[in-house]
Amino acid sequence: MKTIIQYVNIKTSETMSLYVTKHLEKLSKKYEWVIKANVFFKHENDATEKGKICDIELSLPGPKIFATSNEKNYEMAVKETISDLEKQLEKRKAKIINH
Template sequence: MKLTIQTPHFDVQEKLLNFAEEHIRKLHLLNDRILEAQVCMKLDKSDRGDNKVCEIKLIVPGNDLFASKRCNSFEDAILKSVSALRHQLER
């Protein structure tokens, strides 16, 4: 599975990239037909605390899957997005 992570307009620490990769690669265990995962982590211009957004698109033959979550931290946003995709894959 090919994994692409984009972080427009800010620099990200290696620790966060490894965290995202570790959890997203686990989705491949549920469905080995996943060809690619495209991840975009961005900061939303908001006064609220939940301004970290993680969007994940899985490229699967015949049916692409998408999840987007907004949280107080990127780690939480990644976990919730992966959980939503896991639920979609199990259906």
């Protein structure tokens, strides 16, 4: 799986890149039909002390799937986003198996 990581209006972080890549590799081993991941890290001023946003879009056969989360830190945002993607991938896998 090809992974593209973009930092929107924030400083690039090699540590975060490695962190998200490691988690996406686990996902790609479980779901081998995932082709590409586009990851976006953003920061938004937020009164709730959150504002660390992680968006991930996965390309795979059929429609793309997308998840986003807004958390207190980027690590939590990555975990939450990947958890959402995994749920969507499970649903897609169930549809593929049934057909």
